[in-house]
Amino acid sequence: MIRSIRLIVMLAAMIALGSACGARPDEALPTYQATEGTCYVRETAEEMLSLSNVSPWVNCDYPHQLEVYGFGTLPEEVITAPDRPSNALERLQAADVCPWAEIREYLGAREFDYQFGISVWSKYPTQKEWAGGLRTVVCSLGVQDPQYPESRPEFSGSLRNIMERTQSAAVRLCRSGETTTTCDQAHDAEMTGSVPIPQGGAQARLDVAFEACTPVIAQYTADAPPEDFVIKPLVNDESADCWYGPTSGTTTGTIRGGLT
Structure with missing residues (x-):
């Protein structure tokens, strides 16, 4: 069987195809305000690799790189750390903390639908949010240029239920x-x-x-x-x-x- 989604093992960004409430489009959106379907713009490579969300949200009809599809759970030994365990978070992969089954449901995939060129990114609370008790993992989807696997191209429109549309090509x-x-x-x-x-x-x-x-x-x-x-x-x-x-x-x- 061909694995239909390639997981990016770098910890990364937060972006998505939906708009979020409570912030202007040019403001960073705190991790706790992220909702399913939120889209984000990551302007630099450093932002893409940042462990925490610092990027502005956009309407998903506009170009963006990531879209929130769900939320994950950190390992127990990480959750209980009183101070934000940056080194432990850096060692985690998106596959370790983000729900796999929810991806196909979010994409609207049916039997015999095979996704390709989609990456998964995990996002963790900032140091301030961690100190306030937040342990939410924000899980986002992005697209890749198959010829350039490390690319982070922008895309427009939501990935939600995309497998039901002709754009799923x-x-x-x-x-x-x-x-x-x-x-x-x-x-x-x-x-x-x-x-x-x-x-x-x-x-x-x-x-x-x-x-x-x-x-x-x-x-x-x-x-x-x-x-x-x-x-x-x-x-x-x-x-x-x-x-x-x-x-x-x-x-x-x-x-x-x-x-x-």
Whole structure:
């Protein structure tokens, strides 16, 4: 199986696709005021790597880098520290403290939806907030340029339920040759699902993969597969990934059916 979201292990920023109440757009938003759907602008690399929120919020229709999708929990030994344990926080990764399951729900992902090029950032209380008893971890989503994994590009519009819209091509998993990319870029296959495959000879397993992937692709495209597309299965140890793409050349956009 291809892991559909790449986690950024650096502790980072707070930004999101929604507006927050109680502050002007040019003001920093305290950690305790962060809400799901809040969007932020990070102006420098140092801000992106800052452990605490110091960035201004913006309306999510405007360019920003991060969007709050939920809140996480710190380890018990960190929570009970009377003084803000900066060294311990620096060692934590977003995967350690931010809820994984909530990401797909926030994105509106359904069965066979595969996200790509989305990073997860964790944000901790400032020293003053910590002294006041706040232990909230703010968890945000950002996007990446697949060609430049360390990039922190700006994007406009909310990621909330994006997998239900045609704009999801920007965060769907596709490939160009052996290189994974997002579906808004030129690609020759799109990931449509994964199916279990029994053990056996290589050709027999490939034949099973073609047959098993057919109904998956029908569901993925809402029974409207594009013309001149073929199944391009990738057989693994116990399963097959159902890639689907043009017979020749490349395409852009997603073939996911039922989008608005």
